[in-house]
Amino acid sequence: MKNEQEKQKILTIIRENSSGPSSLIQVLNAIQEEHGHIPKDVQQLVAEEMKIPFSRVFEVTSFYARFTTEPKGKYEISVCLGTACYVKGSQIILDELKRKLGIEENQTTPDGLFTLTSSRCIGACALAPAIVVNKDVHGMLTAEMLPEILGMYN
């Protein structure tokens, strides 16, 4: 946390979403959504505030794929690796994005613009292969279409 103001903001999120120890995942989901990541000092704050051992907060944060301890880029590109997309070549799309952005999966470009991830089925199988950039779905992709799509977010 950078400052007191940010700490207060996170405390508010915790209080709004907490209803006992069983709501830990809801609280962490809310923090992930609004704060973008859940670093160690935030986990400690959650533990204190919810009266849960820090070890359990850490355990849950590290177990679920949605929670990250590092900040994500401005745009998260998520390549669908559901079976329908895979059969239609999503692995090629993912490999091409890795090469274009010069990063591996779950990494962020040095300028903080793009984070590259893969996701399980997003349910847009008719649009396979598909990627999601933040909340925009781009479907029926070929590797040649990627420069134009990336250009939309530059």
Added chain:
Amino acid sequence: MEHGCDRVYVCAGTGCTSGKSPEIIENFRQELNASGLSDVKVIMTGCFGLCSMGPIVITQPDDCFYSRVAPKDVAEIVREHIAGGKPVHRLLFKGSRGEAVSLFEADFYKKQERVVLARCGLINPEEIDDYIEHGGFAALEKALKAMSSEEVVSVIKDSGLRGRGGAGFPTGKKWEFTMNAPGSKKYVVCNADEGDPGAFMDRSVLEGDPLSVVEAMTIAGYAVGADEGYIYVRAEYPLAIHRLQVAMGQALERGFLGNNILNTGFDFNLSIRYGAGAFVCGEETALLNSIEGKKGTPRLRPPFPAVKGLFGCPTLINNVETYANICKIITSGADWFRSMGTPGSPGTKVFALGGNVNNIGLVEVPMGITLREIIYDIGGGIPDGRGFKAAQTGGPSGGCIPAEHINTPIDFESLKAIGSMMGSGGLIVMDDSKCMVGIAKFFMKFMVEESCGKCAPCRIGLVRMHEILERITGGEGEIGDLAELEELAEMVNELSFCALGQTAPNPVLTTFRYFKDEYLAHINDKKCPAGECSALLNYEVTDKCVGCTKCAKACPAAAISGKLKEKHSIDKGKCVKCGACMGACPVKSIVRR
């Protein structure tokens, strides 16, 4: 009627939403207002099923079916059709003979039987009155006012309904166990952690008809004696979560949920919990741990959740599609339900049909239908004139079914007998360009990432299996690898703690059983017969090359060189084997060997 159309239905399922249907809805509202036709209702619906033709727009009562509508087409539909009375022919969906047909006349729907999806596409999922108008809450009223809990449980038992989450356990038995379990506090849980890659049936039900699940869970609460329920849904399904919240809010307001439901004195409260990206949480005991705010690792069974489940109390846990069958069984009876499907697997099953098939989408068919009927009659066959190679059912726990078994009837036992399983309903069709060793590796990688780490056979065994598959597809396989792979598969299957690990070797075992020659070709000849494994492939320019330079421009790795109007060549050291050159060549001079 003056303009033949007073209602416009626009699909707002995930597929069509990705195709900009919210913008289409907005455009309809604006255009209709601007044309003085604001009495025409624009209705946002759940998934119609035929996703590959989306976004879908239907007008009523004249029953016109527009497919692949773009936001810019809306003005024309409003001007020509709704105001002018002449449907826009170029946008209408065309049947097999090129004639315009209505939605349910399309071949896609002819062999379908819609029970679970009956209301999807017909009602606005965010409008409780629509739901009530289409028979909603009749089952709840009947159960609460005219039936005892035992009677409800016995109807479900008699119906022969089996769990639609994959394993096919008799639903009525689960209800009976939970009803008979001692304890004053009990829970009802809905498993909406739909994690199989390529499966989106439960999401479509929650998005298209969320109240059917809410109503069924309330009935379940009454039957087993629970006053509290949880719906555990993937956080990756924001639209489904939103629609559930709206549905629950409206049900609460109207007295169909909460305290003293329908003035019968029965209380039932429902909350949503969402997952945070862990496939294993689809396993019911792992899901219960996750609802309790813990990491999602499975628990030892017995005790089964019916005896000791959520917070240590007896818990009934069923999947979304299972619940979506309940209300209709209560109102129409067990005999009606048994009239569909097969004696051992009555009723229908929803499949998410995807992959190399023409009609991609959601289909609901009576059990016992053959794979061939689903793929060719409903799915419209394989695109690009290619041949059928395999169908994958059951996701990472299931198997690949080869052409020789394409006439297998789809029911729980038949699929098991050929090494696959029903699973939750993903059905991915693969054409003859797909490498089966590659598919096995794909699922194995998925399972390696999703293993929760609790037990060693799954945590370590799957990693070793993946390594062997990597070697084989990388051209470094040895003949001894096959025996080792089989031995590991058996061990993981027998020794894993939960069903996730026990079924994880299935994709390997079925591809092994039906496509052994492909494994052997990779190992002995260092060839990928399907031409997919890039390490075993080389791209070459043949003498057909006209020297147009298009391939060199398309190459992302600058691996192609050559002068204008002269034959080009590919530097194998630089080539990343992406195939872009092959697509770019206008004279098909580049081959893959």
